[in-house]
Amino acid sequence: SLTSPWDLQTALSQPNSVVNGGDTIWLHGGTYTGRFISTINSTKPDKKILVSSISGERVTLNGNTKSARKSVLEVQGARVRYQNFEITFLGDYDRHFGQPGFQKVNGLFHTLGEDCEFSGLRIHNNPGVGVGSWKATGGTLIEFCKVYNNGHLRKKKGVGEGFYVQNQSDKERIIRNNFIFNNYYKGIEVWSASSGVGFEFVKNVRLENNIIFNNGTPAGKHVDNLIIASDDKEGINVARNIKVLNNVLYHNINHEDNSNYGHGASLTLGYNFKSPVRDIVVNDNLIIGKNNALRLFHVKSMNFKRNTIYSGYVNFFNSTLNSINKDSWAVSNNNYYTRKFKAFRVIKTRDFSLDEWQKEYKTELHSEWNPLKNFKMNKALYIEKSPDNPKSYEIAVLNSEAKSVQVDFTSSGIEENTNYKILDLASGDIIESGQLKSNKQIEIKPGNHNGTALNFGVYTIEFEEVSKKRKSLFERLFGWIF
Template sequence: MKATISLFIILLCSIFGFTQQEFHVTSEGKSSGDGSIKNPWDLQTALQQKPEKIKGGDIIYLHGGIYTGRFLSTLSSEKNEKPVTVTSVSGEKVILNGNLSSNRKSVLEVKGMNVIYKDFDVTFLGDYNRIQNDSFLKVDGINHTNGIDCKFINLKIYDNPGSGFGSWKETGGSEILDCIIFNNGFISLAGRGGGVGIYVQNNSSSNRLIENNVIFNNFYKGIEVWSANKDANNSYVQNIILKKNDVFNNGSPAGGYKDNLIVGTDDRNGINIARNIVVENNTFYHNTDVKSGEVGGDAASVTLGFNASSPVDNILLKNNLIIGRNNAFRILHANNLILSNNIAYCGYVHLNSSVLSNIKNWKTDHNIYYTKRAKSFRIMKDKDYTFEEWTNAFKIDDASSWFLNKNFKNNIEPTITKFNNQENKFKVSIFDVTEATSEIDFSEYNITNGTPYRLIDAENPNETFFEGDLKADNKVTIPLNGNKLQLPNGESSAIKTLSNYGVYIIEFSPNSTPSPKETIIDRILDILGRNDN
């Protein structure tokens, strides 16, 4: 019996010695608060707490409301396996609004390691200037300037007069997951767009992960894996993974189409080379009437390489759908490159002559190319190659195939991606040349027949597209005819996707009779019971 009592005391000490703490923030909270539900903090006070106060495993709950300000988070967890979490209260809408007078250049700046930020909006509300004149201040949505192993999950980042998300070189191991990033940017005095969806770098050996995001209608580019530094002395665009993202129609608010993805640097020294980049299972799309064979105009969708002095190296491009116009797929300067199982619809595959000295290092297989002419591979300052000439001359793409644009094969299956932190939430990406209604099968997810759901068009994320119940065959019917678009605040040039492509968020209602959860006391009694036996 003494042994049992001793074990009970030890268990209590170990459990309650590491109890997760919960803190509370409201839009009316005070710096003099203590973070309790009765005496909550304001947001800035919460975000500057020391590790002695907020420890790994603790949660800061943001209660519903609009938090106007530009905020700096120095939160940090010293326990690698237990991050601090900053999240909205379940079911409550939280908006960080950066539209006020301030010299800070982001709505939220993050300096700290091992923190999760999830389930809130980052934006500018009301009237503000998006023209780059004397009174203009570029303000990004989120700038993660330093601190490793952070996660940014299920955020909506939109309408910021700068880039959506800057994820800089000293943030190795961090992840951006399940976010919707759109309508960010500004117009220069020359009429050109500025501001990208995500700008990412990494000087660490730890991989950065950007997965299952929807990035569209930003004023300049979609994702820049990039550095503009012309005189670098070290390498910091490396070890980055892009998976299952939908990136489309970026550049359109400024009246044109820009790269949905660019991987490269402008380093003239050949030191800061974009390397060890994985691009897998993504869709990169610009409005293109594929059914009619449309291909004219400038609409680059994916570009690899920028400066001949720094060709991209060790790049994997696999299982991606690349749709655009004449120059949709560009390989400008590349050393080691693997292209596998991609579908590219473009006028030509555009390449610069520098590839001629490196193409022997490439591995390409099982790709499908659709171009407007038989001479489909254009190497600048060299010549245009037919597909047969291409494979014979460079001994690559033997298992790949080529067709004219007008012969596009409509056999691309819709993709379903489950959100990382929500059991009943999914992203559905559909590309269908026939513009028909799609039947999406959820059989593998074990969702009960008749479960209610609501469907959201990602391009109009603040409204429900329609609601229904899961049918007996476990399928949800999604028509590709949504015509509503959340336009950028103060701009009307952005465009809705055509009816051959759409991205949807589907949320199933939680199980109304969840299994009972085992409590701490249950576990203690269970252990004590086993001990007595």
């Protein structure tokens, strides 16, 4: 009850005779120290259990304690929605593998249970994987989460992805509207390192409208913001039916320096030539990275359209060439900005210009090439209302000249002169405040918050309620006349 609540682990362990679909477990504001396993499970196909913070109250699950459990929160039940709380490590702890007291602990691990939803979670600073979304959890939805600074160092290398994703179900896994950044290893791995398992579990995933940037940075090396691949040497468990739609994949770039040397992959497709990816859709994405931003290593079938790519080269292995001009390869209407005119590199074989590539392989129809110096962009890449606060918006902006970006709130319905605050998306620190002008535009100058270059930034904008002048007694009594 409200006056005599369960402790958190007790609440998350209730049988479905006590907590079932349509019920809500409300979390009081405060810090819950421990590592927790949720086994609550809805037996009602059309109703979910809700686990949520009470509106306006901050709830933090703090895993920095002694425990044999390897995740701050492990989920093992079906048809449950978890929303609006934080999963993290607080206080002092070591992030170097092998040091006294080091613990490898993941943030959220969803190991069992289909049709779960995770929304508005803040998962950060865990010394392991941020989110593990595993193969036996079909039908999962993960949205509006912020997943950052998870992982640790091992022999000077970063360990710990933002997301590690698998799926053996025919139900689609949906990951959308998330911010995933500054994790010690890759941003999202849709991947299996297993070989010889004899069945598929890297399939049916949709990645849409996510902002994924600067992963690998805490370990000192930019690595893939997104990789889709499998290392199955028998070619059975291949990555297939993966959709990548309208995402931003970004590594820090100085757009005034047109050399763009160095490692910084933003998107990689394929890893082992015996298990090339199949039926991949990559449409309407912004892909920015260093010399190797886009790597199409082992790809059997793909739809790749209307993407903007900023890279040194586009990299291929020879295995991909066997599929490139077949009906299963639909690639067109892309915009490439690269360091070299001959930008399409078949590794250890030959470099092609776009014209040569089009003639040789009958692909990239209506695509365009430009040198890096021609890349110009000044826009809000992402504006979405926060699901738990109708007066809060999450923003991503990019200005290639490191100048201000105008963010338009004309269609928001927010009134002129409404007070607002611009906050750091991760820390919540106030960067600037002001009042909404009559043109409904807010000027944001990207800075180095969250370690970004001066041309890119992610923020929260919070609006306050407009204080309305109290009507006079006369107006209240007779206002209807006028």
